[in-house]
Amino acid sequence: MGRWEPNARGRLEQAALELYVERGYEQTPVADIAQRAGLTERTFFRHFADKREVLFGGSGRLEELCVGAVAAAPATATPLEAVTAALDTAAGVFEERGDLVRQRQGVIDANTELRERELIKLASLSAALADALRERGVGELTALLTAESAVGVLKVAFGRWMDEGQGRPLRPLLAECFDVLRTLSARGAVGAG
Amino acid sequence: MGRWEPNARGRLEQAALELYVERGYEQTPVADIAQRAGLTERTFFRHFADKREVLFGGSGRLEELCVGAVAAAPATATPLEAVTAALDTAAGVFEERGDLVRQRQGVIDANTELRERELIKLASLSAALADALRERGVGELTALLTAESAVGVLKVAFGRWMDEGQGRPLRPLLAECFDVLRTLSARGAVGAG
Numbered sequence: 175m176g177r178w179e180p181n182a183r184g185r186l187e188q189a190a191l192e193l194y195v196e197r198g199y200e201q202t203p204v205a206d207i208a209q210r211a212g213l214t215e216r217t218f219f220r221h222f223a224d225k226r227e228v229l230f231g232g233s234g235r236l237e238e239l240c241v242g243a244v245a246a247a248p249a250t251a252t253p254l255e256a257v258t259a260a261l262d263t264a265a266g267v268f269e270e271r272g273d274l275v276r277q278r279q280g281v282i283d284a285n286t287e288l289r290e291r292e293l294i295k296l297a298s299l300s301a302a303l304a305d306a307l308r309e310r311g312v313g314e315l316t317a318l319l320t321a322e323s324a325v326g327v328l329k330v331a332f333g334r335w336m337d338e339g340q341g342r343p344l345r346p347l348l349a350e351c352f353d354v355l356r357t358l359s360a361r362g363a364v365g366a367g
Numbered sequence: 368m369g370r371w372e373p374n375a376r377g378r379l380e381q382a383a384l385e386l387y388v389e390r391g392y393e394q395t396p397v398a399d400i401a402q403r404a405g406l407t408e409r410t411f412f413r414h415f416a417d418k419r420e421v422l423f424g425g426s427g428r429l430e431e432l433c434v435g436a437v438a439a440a441p442a443t444a445t446p447l448e449a450v451t452a453a454l455d456t457a458a459g460v461f462e463e464r465g466d467l468v469r470q471r472q473g474v475i476d477a478n479t480e481l482r483e484r485e486l487i488k489l490a491s492l493s494a495a496l497a498d499a500l501r502e503r504g505v506g507e508l509t510a511l512l513t514a515e516s517a518v519g520v521l522k523v524a525f526g527r528w529m530d531e532g533q534g535r536p537l538r539p540l541l542a543e544c545f546d547v548l549r550t551l552s553a554r555g556a557v558g559a560g
Binding site: 290291297322323326329330334356357 | 445446447479482483484486487490508509511512513515516518519520522523526527543544547548549550551552553
């Protein structure tokens, strides 16, 4: 935050991810992260509450992006179309940073504490999407259920993207998941998807 | 588990909930829970990994119940119909124990750690529902998305049930949420729900 620490936040995020990948999350104290970033522990704690949080610095930005995209969707868009646009925007960011996203997910998947924190962030994203839909005049239950569905789609599509390695990009996977979601209510949907 | 400790598990669960309500979760050591239940700390740790887990003893049973209901759904049921039946079964159990469920939720909502654990349990329920759907021959994406949708519906309906106090029972709330979910994909769904 001081002018003598340019991009301290980004440097700490990068140093933490490097060390978590090299040595494991549990084996990396905050002191080592600060040192790798060329900063002090005090600076670390000015930016992040703990060594979990440094992995989730991007989730606030992701949330803002999604909320902005819901607000920017055309007035004629249905709630589901508005969140589809939001996740498409988010997917673009994930795709740009593919290798980093993959490394980070590997660290998270290996640790229960981190998986818990990830679920909290997804719950927060769902709440933010529901708020953004309410702002559009969407009714309460529809707002909540659309937001939950969107986060469900994101979890499934993202998981598949990670599993497929360097296969398909995330966006078509998201689109496929939204297609399947739309068919769920069809009476004949006995599960070819 | 020994015969000198009849229903130790249930007694510990009850004692923990009483103390968490009376004094707060953070202010209640395991020793006090064991004492209130007339048991030893050692017995506590034979049944529960920690003082968070004692609040979630029912979630394994809930999961089994839901998985059983998905398996028992008629062969002609769509995936969404199968999970609807599962949540209806689960809702019956919640309704029977309404006051306890409400007390327990109050404790969970007041504590970040507990909310995190709850999200882990819901993620586990989603995975179990997806497995149960796969067992029925449901395709991978449909299984995952149906399970995520079901857990989304459960979260929203349960939250509303808690908020409404002694208002409507849970089952009609669940049914209403599934109805809204089914209308999300309709082109005209601009959000009256």
